[in-house]
Amino acid sequence: MKFAVKKGWSNGRARSGVLQLGSCPFPIQTPALLLTTRKGLPPFTSPDLLTSSLPSPDSHLLQFSPLHFLEGISPKTISNIGGLHQMLSLHQHIFAAVPRDSIIALPEHDSTNKYGASFQTPGGRLLIKPAEYVELVSSMKPDFWVTLADEVPAWVSNKRNRTSVDRTLRWLDDCLSLNKESTTIFGSIVGGSSIEERHRCAQEVAQRNVSGYWIGGFGLGESMDERAALLTAVTDNLPEDMPRHVSGLGLPEEVLQGVAAGIDLFDSTYVYHLTLGGFALTFPLERNKGENADYQLSDSGGDGMKINLKATVYRKDTSPIVESCICFTCQNHTKAYLNHLFNVHEMLAQTLLEIHNTHHYLGFFCSIRKAIEEGKFEQFRRNFVESRRDRLFAAASSA
Amino acid sequence: MALKFEVLGRFNRARAAQLTLPHYLCQTPLFMPVGTQGTIKGLTKNQLEEIGCQIILGNTYHLALRPTSELIDELGGLHKFMNWPRALLTDSGGFQMVSLLHLADITEKGVTFQSPVDGKPMLLTPEESIQIQNRIGADIIMALDDVVRTTITGPRIEEAMYRTLRWIDRCIAAHKRPNEQNLFGIVQGGLDPVLRDICVRGLVERNLPGYAIGGLAGGEDKDSFWRVVAQCTAALPEDKPRYVMGVGYPLDIVVCSALGADMYDCVYPTRTARFGTALVPEGVLKLKHQAMANDIRPIDPMCECMVCKNYTRAYIHCLVTKDAMGSQLLSYHNLYYMMKLSRDLHSSIVEGRFPEFVCKFLQTMFPKGDVPEWVCNAMEVAGIDISSCCHEMKV
Numbered sequence: 001m002k003f004a005v006k007k008g009w010s011n012g013r014a015r016s017g018v019l020q021l022g023s024c025p026f027p028i029q030t031p032a033l034l035l036t037t038r039k040g041l042p043p044f045t046s047p048d049l050l051t052s053s054l055p056s057p058d059s060h061l062l063q064f065s066p067l068h069f070l071e072g073i074s075p076k077t078i079s080n081i082g083g084l085h086q087m088l089s090l091h092q093h094i095f096a097a098v099p100r101d102s103i104i105a106l107p108e109h110d111s112t113n114k115y116g117a118s119f120q121t122p123g124g125r126l127l128i129k130p131a132e133y134v135e136l137v138s139s140m141k142p143d144f145w146v147t148l149a150d151e152v153p154a155w156v157s158n159k160r161n162r163t164s165v166d167r168t169l170r171w172l173d174d175c176l177s178l179n180k181e182s183t184t185i186f187g188s189i190v191g192g193s194s195i196e197e198r199h200r201c202a203q204e205v206a207q208r209n210v211s212g213y214w215i216g217g218f219g220l221g222e223s224m225d226e227r228a229a230l231l232t233a234v235t236d237n238l239p240e241d242m243p244r245h246v247s248g249l250g251l252p253e254e255v256l257q258g259v260a261a262g263i264d265l266f267d268s269t270y271v272y273h274l275t276l277g278g279f280a281l282t283f284p285l286e287r288n289k290g291e292n293a294d295y296q297l298s299d300s301g302g303d304g305m306k307i308n309l310k311a312t313v314y315r316k317d318t319s320p321i322v323e324s325c326i327c328f329t330c331q332n333h334t335k336a337y338l339n340h341l342f343n344v345h346e347m348l349a350q351t352l353l354e355i356h357n358t359h360h361y362l363g364f365f366c367s368i369r370k371a372i373e374e375g376k377f378e379q380f381r382r383n384f385v386e387s388r389r390d391r392l393f394a395a396a397s398s399a
Numbered sequence: 400m401a402l403k404f405e406v407l408g409r410f411n412r413a414r415a416a417q418l419t420l421p422h423y424l425c426q427t428p429l430f431m432p433v434g435t436q437g438t439i440k441g442l443t444k445n446q447l448e449e450i451g452c453q454i455i456l457g458n459t460y461h462l463a464l465r466p467t468s469e470l471i472d473e474l475g476g477l478h479k480f481m482n483w484p485r486a487l488l489t490d491s492g493g494f495q496m497v498s499l500l501h502l503a504d505i506t507e508k509g510v511t512f513q514s515p516v517d518g519k520p521m522l523l524t525p526e527e528s529i530q531i532q533n534r535i536g537a538d539i540i541m542a543l544d545d546v547v548r549t550t551i552t553g554p555r556i557e558e559a560m561y562r563t564l565r566w567i568d569r570c571i572a573a574h575k576r577p578n579e580q581n582l583f584g585i586v587q588g589g590l591d592p593v594l595r596d597i598c599v600r601g602l603v604e605r606n607l608p609g610y611a612i613g614g615l616a617g618g619e620d621k622d623s624f625w626r627v628v629a630q631c632t633a634a635l636p637e638d639k640p641r642y643v644m645g646v647g648y649p650l651d652i653v654v655c656s657a658l659g660a661d662m663y664d665c666v667y668p669t670r671t672a673r674f675g676t677a678l679v680p681e682g683v684l685k686l687k688h689q690a691m692a693n694d695i696r697p698i699d700p701m702c703e704c705m706v707c708k709n710y711t712r713a714y715i716h717c718l719v720t721k722d723a724m725g726s727q728l729l730s731y732h733n734l735y736y737m738m739k740l741s742r743d744l745h746s747s748i749v750e751g752r753f754p755e756f757v758c759k760f761l762q763t764m765f766p767k768g769d770v771p772e773w774v775c776n777a778m779e780v781a782g783i784d785i786s787s788c789c790h791e792m793k794v
Contacts, residue, residue, distance in 0.1 A: 038722050039714075046727050048705050049443065072717030077693045081711055089709030122721075315466065318474055332444065332482050336474055340437065340466045347441035347723055 001144065001184045001211050003243045003264075006373070013235060013262035016372040019243060021094045021143045021184070023085055026057035030243070030264040031255075031372075033365045034063035034096055035358060036103065036272050039072075040088045043272060044350040045358070047090060053328035053355050058362045060093045063247075063267040065101040066136040066145075071123045075139035083141035097137050097145035098247060099128065102219060102269045107151040109160070114167065117148050130174035138181060146214035146245070147175040149188035154221035161192040164217075165201045172208060186214040186245055193222050195233045202237035212243040215263070219248020224257065231261035238262075252283075252305075252364060253388070256381045259368055271357045275350050278310040278342045280321045281360040283388075285367050304391030307335075309353065314339040327359035328352075400608045401538070402581045404640050408749035411782035412632060412659035415748035418640055420538040421579055422478060423485040425453040427640065427661035428744040430652060430737040431488060432669060436461045437481050440669050441727040442734070444483055450704070450731065451738035454486040454538070456664045459531055460495035464516065468534035476536030487537035488664070490644075491528045494546055505545055507562065525569040529582070533575050541611065542570040544585040549619035556589035563587045564601040571605060581608035583642060586631050589614060590623045599634040609640040612660070616645030621773040625654055629780050632659035649678065649740055653760055654774055656744050657753075657781035668737050672729035675719035678736040680763040684712070686729065691716035704735035754783050761788040 002020040017030040040062070041047055050059065069078065081087045084095050100107050104122050111118035116129035128136075130148050137145045148171040150164040168190045179185065187210035191198035205213060215234055218227060235244060245265035249258045250273075255266055274281065283305045307314075307321070317339070320330035329338075329352040341349035371380035403419040418425040432439050432447075434455045439447060447455070457477055462468060474480050477487055496503045496510050503512040509524035525543040532540040543566055545559035567584050574582050584602040588594030602610055612631045615624055628643060632655075635641050642662035643655050652663050668678060675687040679699045685691075686698075694712040702708075706715075706728045718725030747756035757778070761770050768790030778785045 038724065039718060041724050044441075044723060044727075046441075046446075046724065046731070047709065048446070052445075069717065072721070073692060073713055077695065077713050080693075081695050081713065087711065087714050316470060316474060328443070328445075334474075334480075336466075336470075337437075337480055337482070340480075344436045344461070344465050346436055346438045347727070348438045348443065350723075351441055351443065351727075 003212065003241070005241055012260065012378065013232065014259045014372050014377045015262060015264070016369050017243070017264055019264070023143055024057055024060050024092050024094050026060070026092075028057055028061060028094070029369055031259050031365060031368055032058070032061055032265055033362055034061045034245075034265060034267040035059060036101065036267065036269055037062050037064045038104070039068045040064050040084060040090075040095070042354060042358070044275065044347070044354040046351070047088065049328070049351070049355065050090070054358055055362055057092075058366070059358065061096070061265070062090070062093055063096045063098055063101070064142070065099055065105040066097050066133065066140060067099055067105045067119055067121060067126060067128065068101075069136070069140075070121075070126060075136050079139040083139070085141070094144075095140075095142040096245070096265075096267070097140065097142040098214065098267065099133065099146070099148060100151060100216065100247060101267075102248060102250075103272060107220070109150070109152040109156065109164070112150050112167075117150055117171075130171045131178055134175055134178040138179075138183070141183075144184035144186055144211065146186040146216075147172040147188045147210075149190050149214075149216045151190055151217045151220060152192050154193040154223075154226075156192060158194065161194055161197055164190050164192065165197050168201065169204050172205065172210075176208065176210070184211045186210060186212040186243075188214045188216055189234055190217040191230070191234070192217055193226060193230065195229060198230050198233040199237060202234040206238055210242075212245060213238055215244060215246040216248070218246060219250065219254075224254065227254075228257060228261065231258065231263070235262040253385055255364075256368070256384060259372075259377070260381060268361075271354065271361050274306060274357050275354045278308055278349070278353070279306045279357075280309050280338075280353055281306050281357050282322055283364075285360070285363045303395050305388060309335060309338045309349075310342045311339075321356050322360070325356065325359065327356050329356040329359075400581065401577070401579050402608050402640075404609075404638060406637070408751070410748055410751070410753040411657075413657050413748055413753055413781065414659060414661070415745045416640070416661060418661070420454070420486045420581070422487070422538050423453055425486060426742070426745045428652070428656040428748075429453055429662055429741045431456045431662065431664040432734050432737070433458070433664055433666045434481075435666075436465070437477060439734070440673070440730050441723065442730060444481065446731060447483075447734075448485070450735045451742065452485065452734065453741075454488050454662075455483060457487055457489045457535065457537060458495055459489045459492035459528065459535065460499070462489075462535060463492060463531050468531040472534035472536070476534075478536060486539070488539040489532045489535050489537040489541065491541045491543040492523055492531065493528065493543045496523060497546065505559075505562075507565075509543070525566040526573040529570050529573040530575075533580065536576075537580060539581045539583055539609065540574075542567050542582060542584050544587055544613055546585075546587060546614055547589065548617045549590050549614055549623065550617065551589070556587075556591060557594055560588040560594045560598050564598060567602060567605055567607075571607075583607060583609040583611050585611040585613035585644070586635075587614050590619060590627060592626075592630055595627060595630055596634065599631060603634075603636060607639075609642060610635050611642040611644050613644050615643065616647055616665070621771065622776070624651075625658065625773055625777040628655050628660060629658045629777065649737070650764065650774065652740065653744070653757060654777045654781075657757060657778060657783055659781075668733035669730045672733045673726045675725065675729065677715075677729055678733045680760075681766075682764055686712060686715050686719045686725075688716075698732055699736075702732065702736065702739075704732050706732040706735075754785075757783050758785055758788050761785055
C-alpha cells in the first residue's frame with residue numbers, strides 16, 4: 001500500500017491525499033468514501049451494475065465485515081475459491097475488512113469480554129476472538145484490515161472505557177503477532193468520550209508497526225459537538241503521512257467534521273438508510289449555489305438535501321431525480337417510475353435508488369477534495385452547513 | 400394488424416420465425432418473462448437487454464391498480480414509463496382477478512369483483528379490459544376470456560368457451576388502436592377436443608393477428624396438456640403466431656415448440672429464483688441445500704451469463720434467502736437460461752438440426768433415459784425420433 005498526502009494542499013488539518021492499493025490499478029484520491037456491502041456486494045446493486053454504472057475509481061473502495069460470512073460459507077471454502085476478490089469477481093476493487101458495519105454487525109459492549117469482541121448480528125450474538133478473526137481475514141485476503149477493537153458507547157463508565165482501550169491495544173498486538181502473511185493492517189483506536197483515553201490509545205497505536213489507523217467508537221451515542229475534540233485528540237497524535245479511516249460518521253455534516261479533523265477514509269451507512277426509506281439525494285454538489293426555489297419543501301417530504309420518492313407529488317413527475325446527474329438512474333428513469341416502484345414494493349426501486357445515491361454521495365466527496373485542493377475547505381464546509389440549516393428552517397416554518 | 404410473422408425454418412410442426420412487432424423484431428420460439436408491475440424483479444432494462452429478452456409481459460390487473468392505466472397513458476404509455484425499448488405484451492386482467500380475488504364472479508357482462516382498494520363492487524368488461532390495455536400501449540394485447548381451470552369438469556367449460564367467443568367480438572369492437580397493438584384471441588374449451596375445435600374455428604373466423612392457447616398450465620395432467628396443445632397448433636393458421644399461456648418449465652417449452660407453438664410466458668424462472676432454485680440443463684439446482692456450501696463450481700459450467708462466469712455455488716448459497724442480492728443474481732441466471740433456450744430453439748430449427756437439439760436436451764435432463772411417457776408420446780406426434788434418449792425404446 002502507498003499513501004501520500006499531497007503537499008501544499010492542507011487546510012488546517014484537512015488534507016487531500018492519494019492511496020494506492022494492490023488490487024486497484026488506479027490511485028484513489030482521498031478523502032474518500034468506502035461503500036457499504038453485504039457479504040462483499042452492495043445491498044442492492046449487482047456487481048455488473050457496480051462496475052458499469054458507478055464512477056471509477058471512486059466506487060472501487062468497498063467496506064465489508066468478515067462477520068457476515070460466518071454463517072453460510074466457511075473460511076476454508078473462501079480460501080479454496082481464492083479469497084474475496086476471486087469469490088466476488090471484483091479484481092480491481094479494494095476491500096477493507098472492518099468487523100463493525102453499523103447495520104448488521106453492531107458492537108455489543110455488554111457481552112464483549114477479555115476473550116473477544118461481541119457483535120449483534122441477524123444470526124444472533126457472536127463473540128469473536130483475535131485468533132478467529134485473523135484466521136477469517138487471512139482466508140479472505142482483503143486489501144487491508146483493521147484490528148479487532150472493543151468499541152463502547154459514549155455513556156459507559158470511565159472504568160469500562162479504560163478497559164476498552166487496554167483490550168483494544170492488547171488485541172492489536174495479538175493481531176499483529178498472529179498475522180503470518182505480510183498484509184496491510186490498520187491499527188484500531190478507541191477511547192469513547194474521554195479525551196485522555198483517546199490521547200492514550202492514539203499515542204500507543206502510533207508506536208505500533210501498522211500501515212494506517214482505524215478510528216472506532218464513534219456513531220455510538222456521542223454528540224456531534226463533543227466529537228470534534230475527540231477526533232482531534234486522536235489525529236493530533238498520529239503521523240501525518242499515514243491514512244486515517246473512521247467508521248460511524250455517516251451524514252454529510254459528520255463527514256465534513258471528520259475531514260476537518262484530518263480523516264482520509266470514511267465508511268458510511270447514509271446511502272443504505274436513505275435508499276431503504278425511498279429518499280434520493282438532491283443537494284447541489286457545486287459550491288456557492290444560491291437558494292433554489294424549486295425545492296418543494298412541505299409537500300414532498302424533502303428538506304433541500306433529499307426528496308422522498310414515495311411522496312404522491314412525484315406520481316406524474318417525468319423528470320429525473322437530479323436533472324444534471326449522469327448516473328444510470330437519472331439518465332434512464334423518471335421520478336414517476338421510481339415512485340411507482342416504491343409504491344408496489346419492487347426490488348428494482350432500491351437498486352436504481354442505491355445507484356443514484358451512491359453516485360451523488362461520491363460526487364459530494366469529489367467536491368470536498370476539490371475544495372481542499374483550492375484551499376477553500378473551511379468555506380465549503382461553512383456554506384454547506386449553513387445552507388442546510390437555512391433550508392431546514394424554511395421547511396419547518398412553511399410546514 | 401400491427402405485426403408480421405415470417406417462418407424462416409421448419410421441422411415437421413416446429414417452426415422458427417421472425418415476428419416483427421411495432422417496438423421490436425423478435426425471433427420465435429421465444430419465452431416472455433413476466434414483469435408484473437412494470438418491472439422484472441430487481442433487473443434493470445440494460446440487464447434485460449443483455450440477457451436477450453425480446454418481449455416482456457405486464458399484468459393489466461396490477462398496473463390498472465397501481466399506477467393506473469390513465470397515468471401510464473398520460474405519461475406516454477408503458478414503454479416510455481418503464482423505458483423499455485423492446486416489445487411488451489399485456490394480459491387481459493381476467494385471470495388475475497379470478498385467481499387473486501376472493502369474491503370474483505363471472506357473468507355475461509364481465510368479471511365482477513370487489514375492489515381490493517376499497518371493497519367497492521366493480522366490473523371488468525371486455526370493453527374495459529381493452530380500453531385499459533389501449534392506454535397501457537403494449538405491442539400485443541389479450542382478449543378478455545372466460546377462463547376456467549382444466550381441473551373443473553361439466554357444463555361450465557362449455558359455457559366459458561362460448562362466452563369467450565362472444566366476448567372476442569366485444570373486444571374487437573372496443574379496440575381503438577389496431578394499427579399499433581395486436582389483439583390476440585385465446586382458445587378455451589378445457590380438455591374437451593370438441594369444444595377446443597369450436598373455439599379455434601370461431602377465433603380463426605375473426606382473422607386476428609395471433610392466437611393464444613389458454614386455460615392450461617393450471618394443474619392438469621401432462622398427458623392432457625400436450626394433447627390440447629397439439630390439437631390447437633394443428634388447427635390454428637400456419638402464418639400467425641401461437642402463444643401457449645402460462646408455460647413454463649423448459650421441458651414443456653421444448654415439447655410445445657416441437658408441436659408448433661411459438662410464444663410462452665411464465666413466472667416460474669423468476670419465482671423459483673427467489674426460492675433459491677437455479678435452472679440448469681440437468682433440471683434444477685437448489686442453492687439452499689447444505690451441499691452447495693462448499694461447492695466452488697459455477698451454477699452451470701456451460702452457461703455464459705454474468706453470474707456463472709463470476710460466481711460459485713458456495714457464494715450464491717450464502718446469499719440465497721438471506722440477501723436480496725441472491726434473488727437478483729439467480730433471477731438473472733434463470734432468465735438468461737430461458738432466453739438461451741429460446742435462441743437455441745430458434746437457431747436449431749433454422750439450421751436444420753432441431754431433432755438433434757431435442758435429443759441432446761432430453762439426454763442431459765434424463766441421463767438414465769427415463770424420459771416421461773407424455774414427452775415420448777408428444778414427440779411421436781411431433782415426428783421427432785427420440786429413441787436414442789428413451790430407456791424403454793432402447794432394446
